[in-house]
Amino acid sequence: MYNFPSKLVENAVNELSKLPGIGKKTALRLVLHMLKEENNYSTAIGESLIRLRKEITYCTSCHNISDSETCLICGNPQRDHGVICVVEDVRDVMAIENTNQYRGIYHILGGIISPMDGIGPGDLTIQSLIDKVSKGEVKEVIMALSATMEGDTTNFYIYKKLKEFNITITTIARGIAIGDDLEYTDEVTLGRSLINRTPYENSLVR
Amino acid sequence: MYNFPSKLVENAVNELSKLPGIGKKTALRLVLHMLKEENNYSTAIGESLIRLRKEITYCTSCHNISDSETCLICGNPQRDHGVICVVEDVRDVMAIENTNQYRGIYHILGGIISPMDGIGPGDLTIQSLIDKVSKGEVKEVIMALSATMEGDTTNFYIYKKLKEFNITITTIARGIAIGDDLEYTDEVTLGRSLINRTPYENSLVR
Numbered sequence: 001m002y003n004f005p006s007k008l009v010e011n012a013v014n015e016l017s018k019l020p021g022i023g024k025k026t027a028l029r030l031v032l033h034m035l036k037e038e039n040n041y042s043t044a045i046g047e048s049l050i051r052l053r054k055e056i057t058y059c060t061s062c063h064n065i066s067d068s069e070t071c072l073i074c075g076n077p078q079r080d081h082g083v084i085c086v087v088e089d090v091r092d093v094m095a096i097e098n099t100n101q102y103r104g105i106y107h108i109l110g111g112i113i114s115p116m117d118g119i120g121p122g123d124l125t126i127q128s129l130i131d132k133v134s135k136g137e138v139k140e141v142i143m144a145l146s147a148t149m150e151g152d153t154t155n156f157y158i159y160k161k162l163k164e165f166n167i168t169i170t171t172i173a174r175g176i177a178i179g180d181d182l183e184y185t186d187e188v189t190l191g192r193s194l195i196n197r198t199p200y201e202n203s204l205v206r
Numbered sequence: 207m208y209n210f211p212s213k214l215v216e217n218a219v220n221e222l223s224k225l226p227g228i229g230k231k232t233a234l235r236l237v238l239h240m241l242k243e244e245n246n247y248s249t250a251i252g253e254s255l256i257r258l259r260k261e262i263t264y265c266t267s268c269h270n271i272s273d274s275e276t277c278l279i280c281g282n283p284q285r286d287h288g289v290i291c292v293v294e295d296v297r298d299v300m301a302i303e304n305t306n307q308y309r310g311i312y313h314i315l316g317g318i319i320s321p322m323d324g325i326g327p328g329d330l331t332i333q334s335l336i337d338k339v340s341k342g343e344v345k346e347v348i349m350a351l352s353a354t355m356e357g358d359t360t361n362f363y364i365y366k367k368l369k370e371f372n373i374t375i376t377t378i379a380r381g382i383a384i385g386d387d388l389e390y391t392d393e394v395t396l397g398r399s400l401i402n403r404t405p406y407e408n409s410l411v412r
Contacts, residue, residue, distance in 0.1 A: 004300075005270050005271050005272055005273075005277055005278065005279075005296055005299065005300075006262065006263075006271045006272055006273045007273055008254075008257060008258050008261055008262055008271075008273065009258065009262075009271055009296075011254045011257070011258075012254040012255055012257075012258045014254075015250055015251040015254040015255075016251060016254075016255075018247070018251070019236050019239065019240075019251070020235070020236070020239055021232070021235075022236075026227070028297065029226070029227075029297075030225050030226070030228075031258065032295060032296065032297065033225065033226055034225075034255065034258065034259065035258070035259065035262060035271070036316075036317075039259055039260075041224070041259070042255045042256070042258055042259040043255070043256050043259055043260070044221055045221040045222060045224070045225070045252075045255055046251075046252040046253065046254070046255035046256035046258075047252065047256065048214075048217045048218040048220075048221040048222075048252070049218055049221075049222075049240065049248045049249070049251055049252035049255070050248065050249050050252035050253065050256075051214060051217070051218075052214050052215065052217075052218045052237065052240065052241070052248055053240065053241065053245055053247070053248040053249060054245075054249070055214055056212065056214055056215075056241060057212075064211050065211050065212045065214075065215055065241070066211055066212055067211075067212045067213055067214065071211055072211065073211075089238060090211060090215075090238065091234065091238065093211065094210075094211075111242075
């Protein structure tokens with residue numbers, strides 16, 4: 001393979017291609033695009049990435065990414081601080097906030113128990129969740145993790161740790177997605193949706 | 207849409223999603239990936255992008271990206287400086303160098319005439335090519351642009367500018383790619399490959 005004509009380009013391509021889903025060809029395309037744009041274009045991108053890691057802070061209560069010590073959700077007195085929704089990362093918070101159906105607070109685990117990737121309970125913020133619950137002001141913990149093997153494992157681990165406290169532990173409903181055809185739904189989901197059937201009045205989409 | 211929990215994240219996502227082929231969702235995925243990695247990971251990426259644009263230099267002769275005033279190809283006395291291959295950008299140079307079939311030098315246009323994108327002849331390095339040819343040391347100019355409408359337009363424009371000089375102007379051969387099936391080749395390519403048929407001896411892949 002012919003070498004890059006410039007060490008600067010080679011370096012930028014190597015750095016960008018470390019990102020997930022970006023290979024050498026894509027990285028070179030991005031680098032050439034940046035070189036064609038105005039001077040401050042790639043500088044702005046570069047500076048935003050450097051500042052990102054240097055200045056980022058996390059909410060001390062829910063561990064969400066935040067610009068202040070307490071995030072906007074934890075700092076909002078109108079939210080129900082007695083209900084905690086446990087999620088994997090900030091994308092899940094954004095997805096749930098977009099539903100406009102939730103008024104409690106969150107707890108961000110920062111990942112999911114996955115022995116295959118070398119992620120154990122100690123790498124997550126589970127102890128901090130237990131500490132929060134042990135203060136006695138929490139009434140309900142809603143587990144909102146992915147419906148995967150790793151999600152189920154994490155649910156079970158946290159359930160075992162929290163069951164000694166006098167709180168309700170729930171998981172978000174698994175079932176047929178709205179708009180989905182019954183005949184194309186897999187058996188496990190269909191089976192679960194029968195077991196966890198809900199009163200008709202609750203099924204009306206508000 | 208729920209806002210990002212942090213201005214830093216929002217800024218990084220906005221900057222990254224300016225890149226071609228990267229939308230907001232991908233940008234957020236990349237940002238969260240960078241936050242999970244070690245501290246110097248995103249810093250290294252950011253710094254490589256800032257240095258890229260600040261320190262980049264171009265070969266004064268062929269306009270290729272280069273770390274020095276004259277690129278390694280133009281500065282190589284063993285290359286044939288009487289043959290110039292005209293290409294769109296550095297990726298084409300890399301592709302041609304990888305064939306090991308070319309010993310001449312290059313001229314990088316920095317784009318292609320494309321009225322749709324607002325790119326005219328003045329935005330490219332065509333005048334510099336004419337200046338180089340007018341010095342009288344060039345014997346042949348090989349046009350190696352994409353076989354598209356824009357490529358053909360650029361070929362024609364440069365041909366008109368160069369035909370007054372006593373040089374050979376050629377284009378790279380259009381035809382059926384090696385390994386391709388005749389029956390799946392489009393009519394235009396097949397027609398061209400008949401018109402521009404080559405002596406059998408030349409067709410043997412060396």
